[in-house]
Amino acid sequence: MTGHDFPDALKQLLDEFSRSGIRELHIRKSDFELYLSSDASAARPRAAMTVVAPVSASPTQPAATPKPIAAPIAPISSLPDDAVIINAPNLGTFYRAPKPGAANYVEVGSKVQAGDELCLIEVMKLFTAVRAGTSGTVHAVLVEDGAMVEGGQPLFALVRD
């Protein structure tokens, strides 16, 4: 695959796939294999190249991980207007407890003070504690324990007291 045509052709195909709304598209050509699916639960085939849609077609998109990013458990729109959303500071795995088997930092209904730890985000062995920016009550936990989250993804909804 030489020259600049390949990324262009691929980008056009990805754009068209995203717009089409179809379920899957699969190309195999000698050693080259491309599988596109809008079904995030589809298991990956053994493939030279796998893209799980929806994706940005930009080849510089960071952190397009093989594992689909977790979908929120509850839609953000269903939260109360005064809810404070706590977002992930960076991409990583979301852990609700300080270590395996330990109690979760918080549950729905827990009262928290500003600065209290809510969860850990782990990326490449670096654990970052996510803290409450305000005191209040945990209204919703928006991601499943152990899921991969993106930077800026909503994790918790708090309601101020």
Add this chain to the structure above:
Amino acid sequence: MPIKRLFVANRGEIALRIVGAAQALNIETVVAVSDADRDSAAARLADRSIVLGPAAAAKSYLDPRLIVHAAKESGCDGLHPGYGFLSERAILPRLCAQHGIAFVGPEPDVIDALGDKLRARAMAGAAGVPLVPGSECVASAADARREGDRIGYPVLLKASAGGGGRGMVIANNGDEAEAGFHKASAEAVAAFGDGTLFMERFVPEARHVEVQLMGDGKGQVLHFGERDCSVQRRYQKLIEEAPCAAMPDHLRRQLHESAVALAASVNYRNAGTAEFLFDVQRQEFYFIEVNARIQVEHPVSEAITGFDLVQEQIRIAGGADLSVSQQDVKISGHAIECRINAEDAARDFLPSPGRITRWEPPQGPGIRLDSHMSAGAMIPPFYDSMVGKLIVHGSDRADAIARLADAIDNFVVEGVPTTLPLHRAIIAHPDFIENRIHTRWLEQVLLPDYGKKAA
């Protein structure tokens, strides 16, 4: 019996390194991968790859039963654990032994003994290896002063039940030792319910030096010189050199002899590293620990000795004798390695997984790159952030630094931030060039300014 088919129970650059070494010995390879590493460079190069489990290391690379099952059922008669993951967990060689697989590493009992800091320290003491001067338990403030006077200041008062810095006090003189005793003891009671303290000499500006060892398990132990790994951030090595240019020859000989004596005392088999603290002011070295595996920084020792340590590991695990004797190990020139991590120095070294879009490494005499990366390669977020090691070999330290500077300047990486610019800044610093560094130098001297410039 020589190994015929080797199972590689690791990932990243070291998996690729092991596959390459095995192929040079005409040994077949099977690489274990997680779901995230299906298309890794090592998996492509090996004769076969086997997907152990999902991306999470706990369900793939850290499950010894899955690893040994895959090794056994794929007909492997040898297993290389690499570094990290399960490499120093005795369960892995024990399972291998139960299933007739030769483990490329020490005996499990030796791994257990060396993994226990107190036992390792006792073993080192018994082998005549210098330990950090210290005390038994100190019972009173007066005891603390007497012991402090004997050990030499500054001293560290430590809780024997301790950890995590609690119950730890530094004392610079006798008065501080007495006051420190009360403070540390109270802290230790509060934190651990046990106020027992002991003391040891505190070396504020120490170098980290280590000796590369290789034993055949039949009583023969060789060393392959020492390395200096004093450029560290939060106890993680960033730059490693060989030899330690700051150490005079007579001390270097003692260091090698100590390390070999310790390994020989346990009839050490395969590769290992004895780590020491080097107190430059006092011109003394003290034992820290033994790492019972191949280390990340082994290439600098290979560069100055011209010897392939990983191939030797595989041969020894297959029952061979050491292929050289000590007088054949000749040190030549100076080597430096820098660890290229996908981390953003401007964001407090936040690991930055993602896709490498450009990867154009430098080439030339004396340049070696150990990496599993290429343009288009994905750095998954599940494992450590190291994407490669750049190693240069020069006629002396100054020559090696100049080559490394050139090599970094000609290294194009795009897509994710890496620590290459930091390495470039480190090796341009007068303290590094004049070799005035110690284990806290990077954090105390370079990084505070570097952070400002990056911001």
Add this chain to the structure above:
Amino acid sequence: MIAEKDPVIAAIDDARALLDTLLTSGWLQLHVASGETEIFLARDGGGTNPMRMIAAAPLIAAPAAQAGPETAVPVPHVATLEQALAAGTQVVAGQTVATVRVLDEQEDIAAPVSGTIVRVDAVPGVLLEYGATLLSIAAVA
């Protein structure tokens, strides 16, 4: 000098043309195989991707006739299949349908859905990689 079109780009261009065809035709799926090139496209509700079935289960001689939506039961980690219930067996969700082994430890695999086992995909005694299909269950309609 004639610039030969890159075969991969040609394949991508083919796929784009087929995508147009699919969208304008109202078909649910499209499968083209010609020489070294194979392309499959499907809308929601389209059939199973035959290219992926081959990739996931190289041991099957021929796919059985499709009765209804099939659920593949994957092995949860690398393991060796000890035994599985035979094709044609009716099972309920949660029932043990297969036993796999890691070293000398056995592990039961439960049916994720109720239905009929249409095929045992894995061969007993052969090492299975993570995600490999043990057997397939046609859900109760």
